[in-house]
Amino acid sequence: MMDTKIQAFFADKQDLLSEILERYPDYGQRSAVMPLLRAVQDAERHVSELRIKEIADILGISATAVKGVMSFYSTYHEQPVGKYHIQICSTLSCSLAGSDEMYDYLANELDLVNGETDKDGQFSLQKVECLGSCTTAPVLQINDDYYENVGKKRCKHLVDSMRENKLEKPWRERKGDHEGAEKAKPLQKTALKGVS
Amino acid sequence: MKVKVNGIELELAPGTSAIDAVFAAGSDVPYFCSHEYMSPVGSCRMCLAKIGAPRKDRATGNWVLDEETGEPQIFWFPNPMATCTTAIMEGMVIETEAEEAVKAQRGMVEMTLINHPLDCPICDKGGACELQDRAYEYGEGISRFEFDKRHQEKHHQLSELITLDRERCIHCKRCIRFFEEVPGDEVLDFIERGGHTYIATVEEGLESNFTGNITDLCPVGALLDRTSRFKGRNWEYEHTITSSLDDASGSAIVLDSRTGRLERIKAELNTQVNKLWIDDSTRFGYEYVNSSERIKTPLIRKGDNLEAASWQEVSEFIADKLAKLAQKEAAIVLRADSTLEEGYAAKNLAKILETGQIDHYPRQLASVIPNNSASLNDLASSDAIFVIGDVSQNVPIVDLRIKDALKGVAPPEMFEHGVPIADLRLKERMIRKKEILTVAAPYNVDLMRHAGQAHIYEANSEEAIFKALTKIANGEDSSVAAMSNEQAEALVKRLNEANNAIIIYDGFSLASPAAAIAARNFANAVGAKEIILGQMANSYGLEAIQVLPSHERYGYAEIMQGSAKALIISELNPANNSQYAQNLKELELLVVHSIFENETTALADVVLPAKSGYEKQGTIVNLEGRLLEVNAAPIDAGQAQDFEFLAASIIAALGKEGKEDLASLAHKAIRKQFGVDSKKLDPEGDLKPLKPRANNKAKLHIQSTNIGNALIVPTMLRLEYIDKNPHLLAERGAAKLTMNSIDADANGLKNAEIVSLDVAGIKRSFSVQIKDSVPAGLWLIPALPEQAIGLLELDRASLKKELEPA
Secondary structure: OOOOOOOOOOOOOOHHHHHHOOOOOOOOHHHHHHHHHHHHHEEEEOOOHHHHHHHHHHHHHHHHHHHHHHHHHHOOOOOOOOEEEEEEEOHHHHHHHEEEEHHHHHHHHHHHHOOEOOOOOOOOEEOOOOOOHHHHHEEEEEOOEEEEEOHHHHHHHHHHHHOOOOOOOOOOOOOOOOOOOOOOOOOHHHHHHHHO | OEEEOOEEEEEEOOOOOOHHHHHHOOOOOOOOOOHHHHHHHHOOOOOOOEEEEEEEEEEOOOOEEEEEOEEEEEEEOOOOOHHHHHHHOEEEEEEOOOOOHHHHHHHHHHHHOOOOOOOOOHHHOOOOOOOHHHHHHOOOOOOOOOOOOOOOOOOEEEOOOOEEEOOOOOOOOOHHHHHHHOOOOOOOOOEEOOOHHHEEEOOOOOOOOOOOOHHHOOOOOEEEEEEOOOOOOOOEEEEEEEOOOOOOOEEEEEEEEEEEEEEEEEOOOOOOOOOOOOOOHHHHHHHHOOOOOOOOOEEEEEEOEEEEEHHHHHHHHHHHHHOOOOOOOEEEEEEEEHHHHHHHHHHHHHHHHHOOOOEEOOOOOOOOOOOOOOOOHHHHOOEEEEEEOOOHHOOOOHHHHHHHHHHOOOOOOOOOEOOOOOOOOOEEEEEEEEHEEEEEOOOHHHHHHHHHHEEEEOOOHHHHHHHHHHHHHHOOOOOOOOOOOOHHHHHHHHHOOOOEEEEEOOHHOOHHHHHHHHHHHHHHHHOEEEEOOOOOOHHHHHOOOOOHHHOOOOHHHHHHHHHHOOEEEOOOOOEEHHHHHHHOOOOOOOEEEEEOOOOHHHHHEEEEOOOOOOOOEEEEEOOOOOEEEEOOOOOOOOEEOOOHHHHHHHHHHHOOOOOOHHHHHHHHHHHHOOOOOOOOOOOOOOOOOOOOOOOHHHHHHOOOOOOOOOEEEEOOOOHHHHHHHHHHHHHHEEEEEEEEOOHHHHHOOOOOOEEEEEOEEEEEEEEEEOOOOOOOOOOEEEOOOOOOOEEEEEEEEHEEEEOOOO
């Protein structure tokens, strides 16, 4: 039975709910399990058993089936992750570029080990597999954003800014320019010469 | 379609899977995930073969020919293919013995064994394990994997009935697919992924009536039956194939016994009845036969005590007493799961005793045999089904066969090697045609979750509903209780227009002959076949051979109310009813044939040890009218005997033996009545359409009581034995008294509170279950064999609280 003290997540989000459900045909309503899980994860930083049950009831499937989908993806969490969920790529390129040292540094600095969240719910530290940005190794993913070419100095800078709740927007690395996101350059005629 | 398997040419129907082509050619290929009656998914990658096919030229539409031979050129698929998910094509060539195929199969065995513990010597599956066999047949024998195996939980209790060893699991997904595809209860799933994958449920326990089947279909020793765990090795068991007497389906089962004890029940294939599935009551409800409390010798009353005696001694005692009676003074009552042979024996004994007071119970007023009977395979291919009653509790297998129909896939054609191993018509998460199923019942029944239309009607309005629907079918205006006019008209139209419409009803409709007639009339009006759910395994057979009171005069109720001076009763406990106990005390002779001591044996002059349904040899008729063989497993039951032996002993002691013994009389009578040789029955049973008995005119107008505040409802559990089935009891709990929260509040009752209650004379104990889907004012009480289902007036003042919930 649902705990009446905690309001159902989608109770006051009927518009969102119907928008999600309308994406799928009647016979495929269960496909909505992914966006529903995502909505809960984004808002609550985890998907609790209560929410699993709520999603199952919405879709008319068993909680086990929802849990099966949820547990397949490493991006859904059973326990709340911190406000800053730091994911360190630990696959080959990043590892060669020093992600292990970065992990040691962060683990020391934040007093956390892989998979842990601190008491205040500020930081979570997690080693993840390839983030697909090998050219800019080592890479950190903080919540949904990539921070590339993270050396010790930048790492320290990031930690400090997160501690002050002033995390900068991610930069893009090409020519040492870390002023905002990288903009697409207009096509230049000279570049096309060789192609034609 | 022509295909070639390992050089053998075959002609097979389109849609056949490559794995079935391989088996049809008499070859073999290993597999773990494919399973008869479930969708092929190709998850174990074990059934690999080298496969190729000819190709047509797009421009000309002609076969591309091999330049050397002039034959169509075979284009080989670049990789070995899983034969279970590959459909055959014209001219396909399948090679399971090609070098690539053999190498791939060996590789897969090695890979599957990477994380599988080699604890076969202590594994319950050892000796009957698909992985063990296949590794032996197709494996290399050595492994290149030199690291630690994955370690996971070895004793994860999924429920009181099933234990999961997560290390042994090879992720074939059979159990997960079973729950989704067969009963439609998605209670298991893979959690996590890759090497971390394990099987689990979030729900409490496994909420399904069919959980035990996953222990049969697990290809390794990961899912194990807790009732038999660590009890014996597979090669030590005596395997007895028989028909279950647990319910009216007569499902095929295998009894695994050892050193005189029944240690395990598994499902057996009967393509016509239960396919490969059985419900949990059929599987786990056997432990009582091994109970130390069983009566093992005949007992005779000496003063206040019952003392052990021999069959000879007690037979002579009984004969003496019976000889002193006038005709019509003796009565015989059998339980409705007695075999045909026992039924004939009872009839012969009644004839010798010159009495018409003979009956079987539980039995309803109306005939349980339909006029136009549908088989279970008819049901599985039906395109319009109307259920009125509770199928899932009455005969759970019928519930599963209805779910087959919802998939819209007719029972498969058989191959010489049996049921198709991979039926490509079956898919995971098929869209179910719910709209073909309408379910109506006096309370919320399980099948309603799967129905297009579900209606909860006021108890005892079956007659009115059938009559109103018949009127609509005949083009008259009428309104049907609990249905809107559109719904009723749509239902009638659907049944009318269907090619294979089926109406299913149960004891609620049989409780009054008028309702049963109305049901039959409605079936005729819409041209539907019928399935009637009898309360017990041989309700059909015993009625067909007329183990019935002459002229419907002195039946079970009248006998218990004192119409006889002597009573021989088999496996029923009428003295649990205080209204009958006094009459039973006054009998000149009470002979009780029973497995356990109970209120009735306490009053008996003679108690005779009875055989359980697993120890008898005989024949039953299931709810389709199918004659099925019942075989005896070697179980140590002391001097227990069936009713045929009991009757023969008494007849011998009376000195009334005829030229032929009862067994050969029964054999002849079955041949005469059903036209089959009961010693040479088809292993899947012989279907013999039966005719219903005529309604007794005197009783035609008897209505089951129209008022009542409680409904005796069918239950798949055998409550008379549940106390002696510890595992099933632990999982299912004590008998439930189910009511609406309004009633619970009015009586100050809480969920799981233990109460006692006088149910029309029978003092019973229940655990309260509060369900708001039950109509307010109606209490639901699961049936005992001494109480046929239907409405009754309960003295609610007799309710006593025994134990507060923990």
